[in-house]
Amino acid sequence: MNKRGFTLVELIVVIAVIGILVLIATPKLIGYTQEAKKTNILNDIRVLENKIEEYLIKNDDRLPNEFLDTELIILETAQTEGKLYSVKGSVSVDNVLSGTFKEIHNNFIKSKLKGKFYVNNKAEVYYLDNIASAEVVENDPSDFAYMVVGNEIEITNYHGSKKDVVIPAKIEDKPVIKIGDFSFRRKELTSIKLPSTVIDIGIYAFEGNKLTTLNISENVISIRESSFRDNLLETVRIGNKVTNIGDFAFDSNNLELLTLGNNITNIGVQAFYNNKLTNVILPNSLKSIGQSAFRQNQITSITIGSNVELFEYTFGENFYNIYNNEAKTSATYITTGEQEAGTWIKQ
Structure with a gap:
């Protein structure tokens, strides 16, 4: 064989x-x-x-x-x-x-x-x-300059080397409640995590960094002028206690996804100017939106409550006209054209 x-x-x-x-x-x-x-x-x-x-x-x-x-x-x-x-x-x-x-x-x-x-x-x-x-590893308190206000901490500057920053909830066993004005400005940060103790974010606090994603912790009440301006933010989630978003707060980012909390009453001038938003859902609590707040985006759908005070160029003149012609009624408005030049229709 x-x-x-x-x-x-x-x-x-x-x-x-x-x-x-x-x-x-x-x-x-x-x-x-x-x-x-x-x-x-x-x-x-x-x-x-x-x-x-x-x-x-x-x-x-x-x-x-x-x-x-x-x-x-x-x-x-x-x-x-x-x-x-x-x-x-x-x-x-x-x-x-x-x-x-x-x-x-x-x-x-x-x-x-x-x-x-x-x-x-x-x-x-x-x-x-x-x-x-x-797992979240907080930065060492020595990375921050801060001041004690009563029994609370306000961070005033960052001099650490890490570009991915996790702010501690407590320093000297006192809660960190405020991110001070200009405190993290132009530090080339790539990510920031805020503790739930923070209630106030100062002007220009994180302006001019390289942040791409942001979760505003649940207890924050106010986001002040230019606080996150000129970053690379694509996704932003804002908690339910925020009542005010200051002028230029998120101006000139790459925002595609924006989630707004349900207690915001005011959005300032150019707050979301020059981003990439296509869809905006505004909370019913909103009372006023500043001039050019959402201009220079790619918005084709806007959900808005009733009697919101707008300016002619908050979104663009065409949307301003249809919203006022419809007696400022709560609805979703859409356009098949460009944000500012297209014809808006109430759904």
Whole structure:
């Protein structure tokens, strides 16, 4: 009997076929694995929400003492990276997180998942996947110049070397409540994370940097003149306590996605001038928008409340005319043409 082994050509063909089969099968296998993981996440969130609801009923609406207070910025960071889940699935950057959060203690959880679970003051549970990449390491207080005002801290300057800055919530065991005027101006920063203690952002505070994404922490009330002007911002989320956005605050960025909180009453002159916005949804709380606030964008859809005080060139003369002709009624207005030259129609 003639026993013949495989030739080199035959071996190469077999290996190539196996390689092709692996390439075909791997994406499907990864997809199945990811889908199974997501199912487990959503299931564990539902179980935890039911368990917490039962616990609150039995304990006068008080969460367990071993649940740890958590900075909102930790969840916002994971949200930006696409690693935060609620019972509805992945939490997109369009959803503004609000309220207080606590980390759920391991003793309360029976889960095989390796991430962490959090609960807010509405008893809504969130899951943070891949903890390592979402950990927030604060800059050392020595990186900042600051002054003590009563029992609070105002940062006045930054002289650290890091371009990705995480501002600490406390310095000298006192809360950081204000980012002072000009304090981070033209430092070539590429990212900034604000603690939830901050309530006021001063004029020109972050002007002239290289920031691309920004989450305004939930307790900020006022964003002052030119505070984020001349950056590279593409995405901005503004929390629900902000009432005023100052003149030129986000002038000359690359904004494509803007989420505004629901308590803003005033948007200043040229606040969002010279960006790349195509769709603007304004809160019903808004009372006035300054001259040229949204000019030099690419806006084709504007959702606006009633009786908002506009100037002729807030968006452009054509929108100003249609909004006033429609008795300043609340609606979504669209155009198929250019923002300033196109014809606007009330939906």
